[in-house]
Structures are given as structure tokens and as C-alpha cells.
Amino acid sequence: MPGGADGGPHSPIQAGGTQRVGFTLDQPGATLWFHPHPDTRTGAQAYSGLAGLLLVDDGVDRRLGLPHTWGVDDIPVIVQDRRIAADGTLLYMTSMHDLMGMKGDRFLVNGCEQPYVAVPAQHVRLRLLNGSNARIYNFAFDDGRAFQVVASDAGLLARPAATRRLLLAPGERAEIVVDLSGDQGRQLVLQSRSAEVVDALNGSPMDSDAWDQSTIDLLQLRVGAPSGAQSGVPAKLAEIDPLAVAAARVRRFTLQGVRMGSMMGGPRNVDRGAPIHSGPGGMSLGVGGQNLFSINDQFMQMNRIDQRARLGGVEIWELRNEAHMAHPIHVHGVSYQVLSRDGASPPEWERGHKDTVLVHRGETVRLAMRFTQRADEAHPYMYHCHILEHEGNGMMGQFTVL
Numbered sequence: 001m002p003g004g005a006d007g008g009p010h011s012p013i014q015a016g017g018t019q020r021v022g023f024t025l026d027q028p029g030a031t032l033w034f035h036p037h038p039d040t041r042t043g044a045q046a047y048s049g050l051a052g053l054l055l056v057d058d059g060v061d062r063r064l065g066l067p068h069t070w071g072v073d074d075i076p077v078i079v080q081d082r083r084i085a086a087d088g089t090l091l092y093m094t095s096m097h098d099l100m101g102m103k104g105d106r107f108l109v110n111g112c113e114q115p116y117v118a119v120p121a122q123h124v125r126l127r128l129l130n131g132s133n134a135r136i137y138n139f140a141f142d143d144g145r146a147f148q149v150v151a152s153d154a155g156l157l158a159r160p161a162a163t164r165r166l167l168l169a170p171g172e173r174a175e176i177v178v179d180l181s182g183d184q185g186r187q188l189v190l191q192s193r194s195a196e197v198v199d200a201l202n203g204s205p206m207d208s209d210a211w212d213q214s215t216i217d218l219l220q221l222r223v224g225a226p227s228g229a230q231s232g233v234p235a236k237l238a239e240i241d242p243l244a245v246a247a248a249r250v251r252r253f254t255l256q257g258v259r260m261g262s263m264m265g266g267p268r269n270v271d272r273g274a275p276i277h278s279g280p281g282g283m284s285l286g287v288g289g290q291n292l293f294s295i296n297d298q299f300m301q302m303n304r305i306d307q308r309a310r311l312g313g314v315e316i317w318e319l320r321n322e323a324h325m326a327h328p329i330h331v332h333g334v335s336y337q338v339l340s341r342d343g344a345s346p347p348e349w350e351r352g353h354k355d356t357v358l359v360h361r362g363e364t365v366r367l368a369m370r371f372t373q374r375a376d377e378a379h380p381y382m383y384h385c386h387i388l389e390h391e392g393n394g395m396m397g398q399f400t401v402l
């Protein structure tokens, strides 16, 4: 959608207000989501519940024979962690660590804690969304079985990619199909094997919590009798044409962030957001607006355009992570192809169309994208870290497409 319909920080809807946007939906079927995007407040608002799935359905999944019976063999799995007080109040920003990314100790799927879902003993499709503010999940089944990734952020892959683990950072989606045909009467648990990846994602123990160092049970699958409509996974899913990048302009981005240890004296900068909760110790932290994370040594500024792209142009964006923790980078207004990770081909499940990509510590990720929608200076697109407390504390930039 064009910048004016993108719901960015320049298009706030005031309390009690209304905004009507219109755009032409022109993209393949995909598992998407939506949430508000005010400068410095996205984390607080998404955490408070203002977010949801948006499914684009073009019928191709049916034609391919993929599982597509909603709630039967096609199940949404929105994973979010929360911190909840004894009286049921949501807690946000109650410790200094939360400025590094708000993580909770309660795990919700579709808003439900310790959930289960009844599924038929056949191929079942799970539409995974990491809707958490900051936590990264390393999805796996408790028996270690393989599953097939059939779609990434912006639609179907060229062909299914078999794996036993799938790492999804905040903002990333994936559709997976798991074969339960031999499992009637059994129970299976979708987990995050977080401990396996904690060292790869974090430069110091201060950047992870106890849950990041363990295995988290997220969703129990209770396998019952097969349903009427059987389905499977075809060998070929979609046509993915690689963008021609030989003549593409290259833009380089470096990702930086402060270390928790250097922050213990207190945030360095003026708090532009209002506190929404106070911690038990009487600590009161703003929801955002502190300059802690940067891109190209710059913090987000509403009145500064950082990049100017050409409508119809193809570009390579090269992201280099110089920070001490992994950062998932989201670009508005496009879906992109991941060209390489440190010069090597990305894993198979990252070879489709994506809009959020995790960049590990010390890693360089190259993306190819074509700009097909317009965004002017009044309503520019954003690019930012999708750890929402990083986005809200400086790690965002703005670009036009003209």
C-alpha cells in the first residue's frame, strides 16, 4: 500500500478520532498482521493488545491442495509473551532491562495461556506469527519431528522446505505443515527450543532471560480422528523470480546499540513518552523515545528523511549488525528477497518473499527489493528493528519512494 495508507507515525488517529484509508490489494495470499505505528509508542500499544492477523486469500493454497479448512487443519498461532500482575493488570516497562526489549514470563497463543487445540490426524497447517515485542522463538515439536515450511512473511515459497527448527523473530511469519496422520490419540507440543540459540542471538547473559535459556511449551496439539478433507504438500508451490540486481543501487545500513551494562546509570536522553505503568520499586520508565539503538549512527527523527528511493527501482539493502544482540529488520512498502547471509545463500525457508529479517551479531545480510508503491515526504515509509522497544528507542529510519 502507498505511504498514505500505511498507518505510519505521520498518520496518527487521535483518541476518539476516525481515519478512513483505501488501497488496492495487489499481492499473493499471505499471513500478515497489523498494529499501530506511532513514533515511540508502538511497543506499548501492541503489547496492550492493539494487533491482529490479516489474511490475504487468493485461493492458490486450495488449488495446490494445502490444508485450508480454517480452524480444522488451518490454524492461526499468534505467539506473544506478557508480564501480568497478581491482579491481572498487564505490566510494561517495569525494569531497566525492559529497555533492551520487553519480555514476559507468561506465554499466550491467540491470547490464551497454556492452550491446546484439537486437530485431525492428517496434514495440519499452522500459521505462525511471532507477535511478541522482543522475544525470538526457535519453533520445534517436542518429539523433534520434521515439518515443512510452505510460506514466509509475504507468501508461498517456491517449494516446501523441511526442517526440525524454525527461528522467528518479532514480526516474522511462517506457515508450516506438519504430518499428523499417524498420531491419532496422541498429544504433541509446539515449543520454543530457546536454549539452543541463546548464545547465537545474545552477546551477553544480560541480553537474555531465564526463558531464553530454556525450552518453552507454547501450544499442545491433541490429535483426533481425521476429518473429511484430506490434503498434503505438493513439491512445487509458487514461482519466485529472482530480482535482477546486477545494476541495482546498494544502500548500506549499520545497526548499533548500547549495552545494558553501560546503561545502569540511567537512560541518557530525554523521555518523550509518558509512563504507562510503574514498577514495584516505584521505578517509572517511559514507553519509548530514548536514544539507545541506532541505524547508521542516527536515531529516528520524524522530520528527517533518511533515504530516497525511486518508484520502480530495484535496490540492494545491505544490513550489517555491529551491535551485541540480534536485530530483526522490517522494511515498509515492499517485500524483499534475501540474497545472502555473510555471503552465503540463506536457508531454504528464507528464499521466498519476506518483509522482516533477523540479522545476527556481526552478520551482514543483503536484501533485494523493488519499489512499486509511492510514499512522499508527508507520509514516508519506515524501516526499523521489529523489537518494538528498539524501534521506539531510536532504531528506525524513514524513506520516500518517488
Ligand SMILES: [Cu+2]
Pocket (backbone or CB within 6 Å): 293, 326, 327, 328, 385, 386, 387, 390, 391, 395
Ligand atoms: Cu533491535
